[in-house]
Amino acid sequence: MPENAKPLVISAPEPRTLALIFTDDARRELHRKYEIVEIEPEALAGLAPDVLGRARYIIGQPPIDPATLDRMQSLRCVLNVETNLIDNMPYERMFERGIHVVTTGAVFAAPVAELGVALALNLARGIVDADLDFRNGRELWGGDGNTSARLLSGSDIGIIGFGDLGRALSRLLTGFRANIRVFDPWLPPSILRENAVEPVPLETVLSESDTVFVVASVTSENEGFLGAKAFASMRKGAAFILLSRAGIVDFEALMDAVRSGHIVAASDVFPEEPLAPDHPVRSLPGFLRSAHRAGALDVAFKEMGDMVLEDMDLMDRGLPPMRCKRAERETVSRMRSKPVSRN
Amino acid sequence: MPENAKPLVISAPEPRTLALIFTDDARRELHRKYEIVEIEPEALAGLAPDVLGRARYIIGQPPIDPATLDRMQSLRCVLNVETNLIDNMPYERMFERGIHVVTTGAVFAAPVAELGVALALNLARGIVDADLDFRNGRELWGGDGNTSARLLSGSDIGIIGFGDLGRALSRLLTGFRANIRVFDPWLPPSILRENAVEPVPLETVLSESDTVFVVASVTSENEGFLGAKAFASMRKGAAFILLSRAGIVDFEALMDAVRSGHIVAASDVFPEEPLAPDHPVRSLPGFLRSAHRAGALDVAFKEMGDMVLEDMDLMDRGLPPMRCKRAERETVSRMRSKPVSRN
Amino acid sequence: MPENAKPLVISAPEPRTLALIFTDDARRELHRKYEIVEIEPEALAGLAPDVLGRARYIIGQPPIDPATLDRMQSLRCVLNVETNLIDNMPYERMFERGIHVVTTGAVFAAPVAELGVALALNLARGIVDADLDFRNGRELWGGDGNTSARLLSGSDIGIIGFGDLGRALSRLLTGFRANIRVFDPWLPPSILRENAVEPVPLETVLSESDTVFVVASVTSENEGFLGAKAFASMRKGAAFILLSRAGIVDFEALMDAVRSGHIVAASDVFPEEPLAPDHPVRSLPGFLRSAHRAGALDVAFKEMGDMVLEDMDLMDRGLPPMRCKRAERETVSRMRSKPVSRN
């Protein structure tokens, strides 16, 4: 069997690398089953017609112009391992032709959800400041240190957004037997109920929760949609935990709400990253900070490679991809996340 | 019906108070159903013979001498709300007579378990130091800050002791789908299996876990039983989380193991409480400190009153207590916990 | 707002009726939100151009010829409430245009899964014959009647196919803590693992299970694929339970395997329905029969209407349908189920 009898894969995973997203074993499997043409993202259009014509998959999100797409007659799927969809390829034409566009962002669901639970427990029990006090000999013992402590178990928890991350969060909380209410306008209520959470309006999530998790993606419609009024409607002392995109909230209003003592907050995302050295959130009491570290674990990146291999295997057999998340024709153009520049 | 037709309860809940352990509603219920005689613990022997003779329950753990016990012919149960059994009453004679001795320590299981999960997630994700770095403008963004980060989900978790607290911990971890192994010599293996954990020897818990939780009580047999050898047998980089009693570990050896970088640790309990201002654990990197705050939440204390009412109701109807934990004739004298002096 | 400002829905739900698949409340909602044009399936092509041009949804599976499709420029979705996809419309052209084809078959998952568990428990405990013996005064008491009885709890269970029905079955069995292994070549192994079942080859499902459930759809590739060899590879005394389509098995071979005493079996589906009065399966000992009753419960049909309303609501808002199951471009032409002629 000649080498080129293997299906051809164009690899342009920037800012990831194959070494980041595949374990050694998985990368060996990739090379065993496929002919891999590694390119810089900008180099796609310049590839030889034969290579373009034979390419079955693209790993990555290189710019694709319509003319180049026309030459890629074997293309079945773009496997976007950056995970934020940007507007650099003719999606509508691809959907017409039945070319899948899939993303591997689900790998971040578990690590982000774990950090979310960690931040929630930290706010509920004041762990950071208690450790600092202990270092400085000012710790309060027993109940004296617990005047504002509370439990997650049995509490009212609100989740905004119920994609992979919201589901992972809900699953992690299983053992806490909390009362979980969810706002997600993109999902029918019955799907939320099947996942053992209660569908409610946004107002209810905000005003009747002890902890609110924001795990929704930014779209063209919800940018900055949580502002001063939203925070004011929250329970006194409730916790607001931001895990998805800073663009969803009015960050100044969030800081004001924390500064006033009305709520406490934690965030893994910020309006600018990295953040200015003198940004006031750095010294804001009642605000717990994480520098966009929620998802970027090596084990998460490595899972991407496994997902890519599983879905290419299905498509090799004439089946649709099932493991990665498919971009939807209706919503692909509404997504507004900035692509990442670092892993 | 005369006032004294109500069953008589002697109340000596020190160091707790009735106000601490009963909600207002529960306390009203207590007074509605029972005649309450509130005393200082030392005053029991001096009570009028009629009061002693009529007393059906004692709430608290006052010293009881054999002669006084003989005069308490209606006594059915001592409801110990301090929760550590001390050797100040003739237990054997009480067991002979069928007088129950029960404790309300189960109320601490949920809050301590939540703190345990919080400490484990903190160690796994370096949350305290990351927030401090952020305050000081030294934060590392994304994957750069995650070089030692890991997940609890799917990890190997070891638990030493599987009483109420171990079970609560195991339940909280349900959604993390971890591989939980337990050492508890006081329980038959089949009970552990029924609780969906794997019974293993102590050595396995120590050497094959990413996170080890110690939730066993101190007994006359296990004082200081986890020392340098135990810590050396742990996986490099594993987390050791101490939630029950400092007496179980050789604390110096634990600090050494952390200092050497072999393991990381967190503890809610310390050899002396409060701890000396210059104790080296205060500044030990890799060690997360909590000042015996794990269980002492108001909601936990208030649950004690509910438990007391539920079990007295069962005993009023000639049934055995089911809600509080009964002291066991075989083990009551082995328990070594120091009584608490604060709530 | 004029009446025709409502989105237009063409209703041709045969063999269902709107009264069957909508509750009274849901049907009122349907008429409140949509203009409904009810037609016989064959009448679609003859509808006025204005009606075709305005139609946003079709409820049902009427034949659609390419020319008619071209005139339906507002069409967003065909909601197939019969649930078996037949080859009577230009699917490929519909997919090009982004018209969804969805089915409501998920409503049958829960009732079929319950019947599956019922049949499995019946075979494990011999309930039918025990009741018959009791009627006839020949019952065996206690252990005497249990010589071939066994438990589902903790047993080895194999499932062939892991769509909605396989998942429902697996979920119902949660409390039985069985060892569930699944063969489904259309799904990547990691999705099976995420659902807490073990992915295995078909041979393992057959040869290492105490109970085998067949819940796969018939495709052009698997017709009659379970035959004498498959049954011979099963454990002696194991149970074979057929819930999806008779076409998947060689029915004669299945009866032979039961007749020989090697396995026991239950089936809800048969090679011809209704079945000939003299078909030998009617009197075959060790075979439990159900006359295609597994899914056809009124509550299941009524759920279809709710699904239709939820997905039309999403699509009205420019979102993709999430509740019904979408036909896949890759597999729509492989499905071989005969349409039903009765409800």
Add this chain to the structure above:
Amino acid sequence: MPENAKPLVISAPEPRTLALIFTDDARRELHRKYEIVEIEPEALAGLAPDVLGRARYIIGQPPIDPATLDRMQSLRCVLNVETNLIDNMPYERMFERGIHVVTTGAVFAAPVAELGVALALNLARGIVDADLDFRNGRELWGGDGNTSARLLSGSDIGIIGFGDLGRALSRLLTGFRANIRVFDPWLPPSILRENAVEPVPLETVLSESDTVFVVASVTSENEGFLGAKAFASMRKGAAFILLSRAGIVDFEALMDAVRSGHIVAASDVFPEEPLAPDHPVRSLPGFLRSAHRAGALDVAFKEMGDMVLEDMDLMDRGLPPMRCKRAERETVSRMRSKPVSRN
């Protein structure tokens, strides 16, 4: 080590046998660790003083007179493998001395609960009569055969009694996501809530359930306590499933309620066992019969031996038994179950 250095066990397991309740491996373990003296139950008092004096455990429920008990100064536990406590030993004197009386009835919980679910599903789907109709060529296909069919999933389920069996039943039903309500006056409400069931009065269980399971033991107080009034209060068409003891119900009234068409029923227990050949329940439509076969599975009996070994191991180490169920001083004399005469 001389033979008699092994702890001595008196074995009188009638009507069980050691071969019934121990696997071969477990029996070898029993003989390896213990000196076994096998006797007829009536022979206990006649044993040599040395044997009585050294006996640490009794496996079985032989009559013990006070004088014999006085001679058994090493006795720690009677392990009753018949599982019904009868009044043939001085329980009060045994409790005074701290001698445990434990039963192994928990082994029946899983098999009885599985039969309970099986009977409930049979009544909900009419499986027995549908199979009989099929045999006779009278089967109704599809929805025609489902006019009275209903689902357990999401239905209202009531359980009377929440011991080992009630808990097993509740656990098996986990995946059905039913609304489970429990009446058990011997347990505090909070324990029911912790088990994720709702504590309610008996009246609520009866009148607001689609299926009622009776799994309570007979006591001196509840004999015949479910009669015509109870059945009349049930929902029209609801199912009544009797799994524990016939003594709890007025059996004639139950048959009347079924005969009238108000409810359907299933029972594993009967007023006399075996039952008269002409008993009317044999031919009563709407009544599903099982001849006390629910628990008597070989795997259940074999588990008894494991329990006995585990608890003797704990007691050998000075710990209390944890695996078997301890008889309670308060309730031992209230139990009314007839001992079994067969396995």
